[in-house]
Amino acid sequence: MSLGVHVEEQPQAAGSQFHVRCARELFAALESPDGAIRLAALHAVQNAPETALGFGPYAKRDLVDVLLSQAERFRGELEWLSWIAALAAFQDLRIVRLFTSLITTESHIELLFALANYLRAESLDAMRVQLGTALMQNGCVARARAVAPLLGQCPKLSACEALRIGLLQLEDETPLPVFSAAPGEWLNELGGPFQLEAQLELQRQGASTLADLVGYWDRLLESAKNWLLKWAAETNPDCVHDQIREVLTKKSRGMILRALEAAAKLKDLPADLEILIIPLLEHGDELVRRAALVACRSASNWRPFFEHEPSVLVRQACIAKVVEQEKREAVPFALQQLAHPDWRIRAAAVEGLLSLGECGVRAALTLLPEAGESVCIGVARMVLHWADEDLVNEFVRRCSHPVNAQNANSS
Numbered sequence: 127m128s129l130g131v132h133v134e135e136q137p138q139a140a141g142s143q144f145h146v147r148c149a150r151e152l153f154a155a156l157e158s159p160d161g162a163i164r165l166a167a168l169h170a171v172q173n174a175p176e177t178a179l180g181f182g183p184y185a186k187r188d189l190v191d192v193l194l195s196q197a198e199r200f201r202g203e204l205e206w207l208s209w210i211a212a213l214a215a216f217q218d219l220r221i222v223r224l225f226t227s228l229i230t231t232e233s234h235i236e237l238l239f240a241l242a243n244y245l246r247a248e249s250l251d252a253m254r255v256q257l258g259t260a261l262m263q264n265g266c267v268a269r270a271r272a273v274a275p276l277l278g279q280c281p282k283l284s285a286c287e288a289l290r291i292g293l294l295q296l297e298d299e300t301p302l303p304v305f306s307a308a309p310g311e312w313l314n315e316l317g318g319p320f321q322l323e324a325q326l327e328l329q330r331q332g333a334s335t336l337a338d339l340v341g342y343w344d345r346l347l348e349s350a351k352n353w354l355l356k357w358a359a360e361t362n363p364d365c366v367h368d369q370i371r372e373v374l375t376k377k378s379r380g381m382i383l384r385a386l387e388a389a390a391k392l393k394d395l396p397a398d399l400e401i402l403i404i405p406l407l408e409h410g411d412e413l414v415r416r417a418a419l420v421a422c423r424s425a426s427n428w429r430p431f432f433e434h435e436p437s438v439l440v441r442q443a444c445i446a447k448v449v450e451q452e453k454r455e456a457v458p459f460a461l462q463q464l465a466h467p468d469w470r471i472r473a474a475a476v477e478g479l480l481s482l483g484e485c486g487v488r489a490a491l492t493l494l495p496e497a498g499e500s501v502c503i504g505v506a507r508m509v510l511h512w513a514d515e516d517l518v519n520e521f522v523r524r525c526s527h528p529v530n531a532q533n534a535n536s537s
Contacts, residue, residue: 149184355384386417442474449478494524
């Protein structure tokens, strides 16, 4: 029995081949100081593992002993993964112990999933504790994802393990506990690397879970609080009334924006909240100023604010605010903005006039035919959006009037 070892001498050369006929020769090749010979022998072992193992032991060591020794020697080097791949060709308790240790310490993604694939065929009893630790650690996402399918086969899982595995293996359609049944476990996930998965699943549980979560506000991280405010703003903003007040009172920098967005959706805005919001109209962040503007309910003269505001984003919101507050009295103001040099302001004016209904569109038609090209485009957008045949005909008539008049004069 022999094992053929092919050695590439140079990248462009055909290389040479030699045969090892016993364990002594094989081990010598595997431990050769010449990297080319060493890796060639290693590849030969990978290609014919049963033949290589059949050589038996030499000097009180067998093939697995040599592979383990070399894997330890080259750990962390590029060559190391080749030794791990060779070890994976053999079923041996020593390899199981090594791979169990590696899956709890290494972070190389492909390696972690290869280790998990190997351990899939082994009994979980001896490595149960280590795999549980690997699953629940938060430092390496890939490690937890690799281990989850392994532990998913275990009949006795803790509540936190079951939840994490459920979040990572949603395709299994295993029902997850509602928040009220496992609040501690859910809060742990909301603060961990799989918080997005946890958030999506909690949102699927609906309004009752939202209400329960609000009660745990003080135990949430800032990222989870922002998510909760966003969810509440979309579904039931009144349930986070107190949380909005807390954020605005403390001026929590990372949460002000979400709190303002939720405040804008409240059915009624208490006076004390309005008082907290007004100073934010002078905030240094244009997004915060815009959100504060949208959230304000008090009757104010927003036109001077529009004139002095440097941010186009905030000025767009201000146009909507003026139209919302003044209704038809805001028509001249909105028509004036249709000629603004910035297309974003013109677009906001179009939206504002459309919000007034047909009267806004008819008011814009009065600008024709003297209006410039940008105004005509804005008016055309409104007419097309309204999709009324009479308005379309009126638009065409007004736009064509100067041409007809010119033709009549020339004749």
